[in-house]
Amino acid sequence: MSVATSLDAVLSRVDESLPEALERLMALLRIPSISTDPAFKADCARAADWLVADLQSLGFEASARPTPGHPMVVAQGGEGGPHLLFYGHYDVQPVDPLSLWDRDPFDPELQDTPKGRVIRARGASDDKGQLMTFLEALRAWKSVHGRLPCRLTIFLEGEEESGSPSLIPFLEANTEELKADIALICDTGLFQDTAPAIVTMLRGLLGEEMTIRAANKDLHSGMYGGAAQNPIRVLSRILANMHDATGRITIPQFYDGVSELPDAIRAQWQALAFDHATFLGDVGLSVPAGEQDRTPLEMIWSRPTAEINGIWGGYTGDGFKTVLPAEAHAKVSFRLVGQQDPDAIRVQFRKWVEAQLPADCTIEWKGHGNSPAGVMEIDNPAFEAARAALGEEWGRAAAYVGCGGSIPIAGYFKTYLGMDAMLLGFGRDDDQIHSPNEKYDLECFHKGIRSWARLLAKLA
C-alpha cells in the first residue's frame, strides 16, 4: 500500500469502528477515578488496570506501577521510526456539587444537543476522552497494518488532578524507560473551538507577597493624619508605579529575555483571527487592557505581566474607622515568557520596591511560586508534521499557540528527561471540565482519533 492508501484505510477503519471506540471510552468513564478523594482509591487502581488491559490488547507490554499515591500506567510497544512517548491522565476531578449535574457523572451517555452530539460524563474531555483518541488511533492502525506504527511508550498518570505528588520521583526513578524522542501530550484544546492548535509557549509564574510597615501601631487619623506615614498610601504608590502610561512594566531589566514574536508565528496568530471581543465580552469586558501596540493574543500568550492578585490593609469592615494602619499588604505575581529568569526578576523587583520606600517604612517579603516560561523547541520534525496532519483533518490551518497558564508536565519532561514535548488536544471551551455536566463532543473524539492517525502516518 502507498502511504496515502494506507492512511485512507486507517481513517476508514476509524470511521467504521467509532461505535466500538465509544463503547470502550464509556467503559473507562464508568470508573469513578477521582484521585483527590481517598474513598476512590480502589477505583483509580481499577481505571489503571482497565488501561493496562486495553494497552495489552494492542500488543503493548503494559503494567500499572505502584506509587505512594495512585498507580502510573506504563506501556512499551512497537518498533522503528521515531520513539514517541504519549502522556495522558486517567484520574478525574471531584463531581461536587452533584446537584448541578443533570445525570450521574459516572453513567456516561451520548446526548444530542443544539451544537451536536456529546459524550456526557466526568472525565469525558479531561482527560479520558482525549487520551483514548490516541489509543483508538493505534487500534485502527494495528487493525489495518497488523502492528504499531513505530516505537511507542505510553505513560498515563493517575494524580494529575491532585497535584501530581508522585510524578517527579517517578520520572527520576524511570528516566531511561520513559525517555523518548518527543513527548505527545493530549490535555489541551482547539483554539476558540475550531482551529487546531499546538501549544508551544507556556507562561511561567513568579509570586511575591509584601508587607509594608510604618508606625509601630495603628494610629488615629485625627491625631496623626498629615504627619504620619500611611503604609497603604506607600503601597498604592509603589504598585501604581509598576506600569507606565503605555502599560509597560517599569521594573529595571524586567524585559531581559523577552523576545519579539517570530514572523512565522505572528502570521499564524493573525490567521487565527482571534475574537477578542467575545473573549473579553464573555466576562463583561470590551477593551484589551495590556500594553499598547500589542495584540490581545500577544498580551495573553507572549508578553509578561505584573498583576496585583490581592491587597489588604487598615479597616475593611462595615462602616468607617479613621485609622492610619501600621501595615499594608499585597500579593503580586508576574507571568513570565521566553527566557525571563524568575530569580533575577525577584531580586530586581525587591530592589526596585525597596528603593521607593520612604523614611520610617520597612518591608517584609514572602516569596511564592517560581517557574520559568515553557518554550517548546519546534525544531523536531514532529511539530511541522503535526501541524500538517491537524490542518488536513480539520480543514483549517493549525497554529502554534501560547497558553497563558501553566501545564507543568511539559517542563518536567524537559527538566527530568531532557525531552521536548508537543501539546495538542481537541477539547472545546464549553466542555465544562472541572465543572458539572462535563462533556466531550463526539466530533472531537472522532476527529481527534483521525488526527492522531494522520500524524502517525507522517511520523512512522
Add this chain to the structure above:
Amino acid sequence: MSVATSLDAVLSRVDESLPEALERLMALLRIPSISTDPAFKADCARAADWLVADLQSLGFEASARPTPGHPMVVAQGGEGGPHLLFYGHYDVQPVDPLSLWDRDPFDPELQDTPKGRVIRARGASDDKGQLMTFLEALRAWKSVHGRLPCRLTIFLEGEEESGSPSLIPFLEANTEELKADIALICDTGLFQDTAPAIVTMLRGLLGEEMTIRAANKDLHSGMYGGAAQNPIRVLSRILANMHDATGRITIPQFYDGVSELPDAIRAQWQALAFDHATFLGDVGLSVPAGEQDRTPLEMIWSRPTAEINGIWGGYTGDGFKTVLPAEAHAKVSFRLVGQQDPDAIRVQFRKWVEAQLPADCTIEWKGHGNSPAGVMEIDNPAFEAARAALGEEWGRAAAYVGCGGSIPIAGYFKTYLGMDAMLLGFGRDDDQIHSPNEKYDLECFHKGIRSWARLLAKLA
C-alpha cells in the same frame, strides 16, 4: 476689695479647701456612671443627682432632666456680667479589661508617682475631674464673695461616651434655656503636658467608600492576565494620584476655603516648640510625612488631609492565588479645615476619581461621615481673657491650638444654639483616658480650679 485682692482671696480659698474639693471629686468618682452599659443606668442617674445636689449647694436652680437615655443636668444661677454656659460630662468609659487595672476603677485613691501625686480612678480625667475644676472654682468664689461671679448655666451630659444620642434633640428642645454668650467646654488637655491651650480649630471629616469593578467575575491570571483590567491596579493608580510629589492633594478645588495661618497664631505655635521627634518617636516614626514646607503642627492642626483608611481586594488569605479579581475596595477619608465644604469636596472627589476610570470599569460609592471643620470665633473677649488667665496660672504663655480630631459638641453649640464655644482643659497625654489606670494629676486639678478662678475674675 480690689479685683486683684479679691482674686487673691479666691485663690487662697482654693488652696485651703483643696482637701475638701478632692473629697467631693472622690465621691463623684465612686459612682460607676458607665453610660454605654445598661447595667449602670441607675448609677448614671445617681451621678446626675449627686451633681444636682452639688450645684444646689452652690445656689443654683438645678435639676436632672430625663431623656430617652441618661439625664442631662441643667442648672441656672448668678446674675450680671456675661452669660456663660459651662459644659462637661459625668458619664465615663467602660473599664474593660479590668485585669489591667491596678485597683478598683471606682475606688479612687490619691497616689504618689515619680511624676507627682495623681487621682487614680475611671473618669478622674475624662471628665469628672475636669468638670469639677469649674464647680470648685465657683465654690471658692462664692465662699469669698457670697455669690456666683456672673450669670451661669451649667450643662452636664451623661451620654458623651456613648455617642450622645439624646444631645441634639435636647439642644433643640431647650434652645432658649441653654443659649448663653459663650460656652466653656472643659474636656481637653494641656499642650504636651505643660503649655495651657485653648482649642480654636477642630478638623472636620469626610468619608468615602469606593468599589471599583471590571470583569463580571474573578478571572484566572493565566488565561486573562495581560488582556483584562485589574481593578486593584486601577484603584492603586487612582489612590496614588491623590497626592503629588510634594504631598499636596491633587483633587481640583480641594483647597478652596483653606486659609494660611494668621501670623499671630503662627507665632503662638512656634512658641510651643512642638517636640515632633517625641510625638512621632512614640509611635516608631521619625520624619513628618505630610506636605513639604509645612510644619508638623500645621500638618495635624491646620492642613487638610486625604488618607486611605482601608483597602481590600482579590485573594488575601494564606498562600497564593493567581486571581484577577472582579472588584477592589477602599475607604478614604479627608480631614477638613477652615471653610472647606464637605459636600463640594465629595462631589469633586467622585468626579476626579470617575474621570480616571479606564474602559470597562465601574464604580460604586458609599458616603460616610460629613462634618465641616470647627473654627472658633476668637473675637469674644473671653478668649483673650482665658489666654491671659491661663498664662498667669501656669507661668507659660497659653496658645490657641488646633485639634486634629473632632469634638462635636462645639459644633453642635454653634449649629443648634448659635453660640461660640471655648475649649480648654487640664488633661495630660499620659492620663490614660479610655484605658486602664486612668488618672488625673492633682496639680492639674488644683491649678485647673485656680485657672477658672482667674478667668472668672477677668470676665465677671
